[in-house]
Amino acid sequence: MTRPTPQTRLPPYVVGFYLVPEFPMMAFASAIEPLRAANRLRGEKLFDWQLYSRDGAPVRASNGIDINVHGAIDDEAAVDLLLVCAGTRDANPGDAAVSKWLRGLARSGTALGAISLGAYVLARAGLLDGRRCALHWESLAAFAEQFPRVRTTTDIFVVDGNRHTCSGGTTGLDMMLHLITERDGRALANDVSEQFIHPRIRGAHDSQRMAVQNRVGVANNKLIAAISMMETTNEDPRPVHDIATDVELSARQLERLFAKYLRVSPSRYYLKLRLDRARSMLLQTAKPILDVAVACGFASASHFSRCYRTLYGHRPSDERAALLGTRAPASRSRRH
Template sequence: MAQSSTPRRFTFLLLNRFTMLPFAAALDALRLANKMAGTQLYDWRLIGAEGGFATCSNGSQIRLDGGFDDDVTLGRDDVVIVCGGDAITAQATRPVLAWLRRQARAGVTLGAVCTGAHVLAKAGLLDGRRATIHWENHDSFTETFPEVDLHRQVFVDDGARLTAGGGTSSIDMMLHVIGQAQGADLASQIADQMLHTTIRTGRDHQRLSIATRIGIRHPRLAAVVARIEANLENPVSPSRLAADAGMSTRQLERLFMRYLNRSPKRYYLEARLTRARQLLLNTDLPLIEIAIACGFSSSSHFSKCYRDRYGTSPYRERGVQKAGTVVALPGCSDTVLALAS
């Protein structure tokens, strides 16, 4: 495949509290592409809004090559990768959004890893486009940006927009980009160097199967759990779950206690509260909207269940998170709570 004499430039925008793994994996794929090809196929620079240093979510600091005020003009051959991480809503500042919009107008290819897709969406740069984000942020993203065609794949290539879910998914996204430009053989050599034994495609999903995640191989129980996860806003009664799975309510309760050590009601409630916490910490939705989105009939009922589960009120937890304090998750309460009325 013919190669340009000019290296293709990648600019990594490191937002405050970005996640190290997807950034480092994406960058190293480019380094290995140069090494394996024996020529400078790619170069890169690291930037932040103000230059200086960027602080990672693990506390490490990375020295940046510059900031938005540098006299560096990006064009159609350039790629900008937005590297997100924790507290992503606070990183979508006016300077960041304005800079990204300028790059989009210049025809730059814009990408994102981990929660960076939130910032692209906030800038209106994913409207009507296919995209992905880390599975933990999927529900909150859908609630906040309904105009984006969100998928649960490892990565999504929508032409001038590239998004990867986080973790090692950035390896697959970069191998996809490198393979398109330089051929599948080079991409395979890079994967081999990275001990990345399976190159995932844009059709592969982010999460493990339900059976693997919950550690069971009981097909009917896994099917019930999948039904629960798909119906958090409008909970299905245990009797209906059991009937649709071809068993009695008592049989379903025994399965849950045997394999998951909790009742179906308890499991359902924990799933709804987990989703509520993701919405609480990753969106600015009012508490009543979060309550309704997670199947609670009122904000007071939601607050009571949340306090029993996490040891603090939703209002206080959101306030503490915005103040920049990391909140530990208390152990699960032993109280069995009923489904929303």
Template structure:
């Protein structure tokens, strides 16, 4: 069957394609990279001309493995780029290990040329480590938000799907690469082309930088009870200095006993237990993703003493914080 498509007419076709240089970090997330690349490919197809080109690089200049275990051949090593290139760092799991000294030196050098640089998924960490987003707004996957905020307090961290601040761009991971690329395509060549690309991707809800990355509390917990959602939001916003159940109950206009019944009915646990699980989850993220001491992790998650923290952690995860940290360090050294 002969393929038919309607070509989007551009008001002013570019003199030459805009080149994107994708920097694949070890264990990069394939979805983020593929979403960005496919958006550019489809833009070319829908315009009937080459609006964008791309070039893949990685340390060593040969192959880079993604987090799914598949290896990708790259076009070159970390070398000299052109002044009008757009750089997209593609991160994934274990981004701290993938952010090598050589990579940091290279990206700092290229940044001095005034290049536009973006970080997909966890590559916002690499940009922050290189000092590229000091004093700027940025985002990163919600799972990495706690550790990022602890390490880079000079960056204005948001929970947006993506952020564009001047010549610096960051995304939250997953399909947020599509949202960022659609914005860039719209800025370059108009909304009509961006919408045509979205249609080809069967992407019916285009998000902006005003959209947040996580599901709402009711959707996440599967319960649509306004007061329960309000209490959980308060808990999530007050991890370092936990609020007592009695104050939480009072703030939403109910008694402590009513709050207890609400949690038991919908979440099959007490408010105190649910709050503890939130704090321990954050603690585990910090242990796995930062080099913060166990004592500082305990304090950041509202535990007054390391011994109490260790006792609660062991009861929930069946291991101690110190062993968790040791296991993570051993895994990263492999």
């Protein structure tokens, strides 16, 4: 792309943010602050921004802080890029007015995008059909089930034509550094990155999750390999002795490694992985409890319910009921 010279400097590139109640503050700040920093470092207004809410009233973030906005969805949005920032999958459920507004922006040529779970809002409006989309790793399965026409990815951010999506957290910083690079050069993007003590501008395809060894805090290659196998076989759990054989250990040796580094048995660690995945599915999808149980390797709903209650202190049905606001789950037992 040819970058403008001082004599041909373009007007500021305007980014709009549509804030949904309970939007994640970190994700929002990670996207808007790089624009401010770029302006300050360059000494001119390269970027501008406008904030919108459903009715023009302040919007409360997930941390309880209210953010003032510039306008409502029925106001004219003179922006180059409009990003929807949301933190729950139920954001604007069935809101025809929001969908109509977004589709109108798309027809006018405005680029659209989403931060964190703002992708749900765009997808409900049909604005991600056939597009690649980045989404938080916890929400990928539920989103793909609800919106099969959207091409979900595990990338930290995606730019697919005039659709820009990032998976939340700090990934908005990387997506905006990509935008700054495209418009004003890598040198400025590097300077902005360093301002935020962000030592490396991540590429779109970087992993959302930490490597196993960093997540569990161990460096034993055999143990890491065993855990990796467990994480990829939740639906069809394998006997622990088979996993031990695959990492060239005896079952007793694998038991000792888990006891030494994680203070838990391999079978209990494996069970907790499956139950954690089940809990995520209960909270993120509408799958029946039996289907969740089967997807996480349990032979029956009753066995699943017993194991779930032992770990979390309440039944899967209580978890689902609490999500729907009909019942509070019991206190959790200590996790092992």
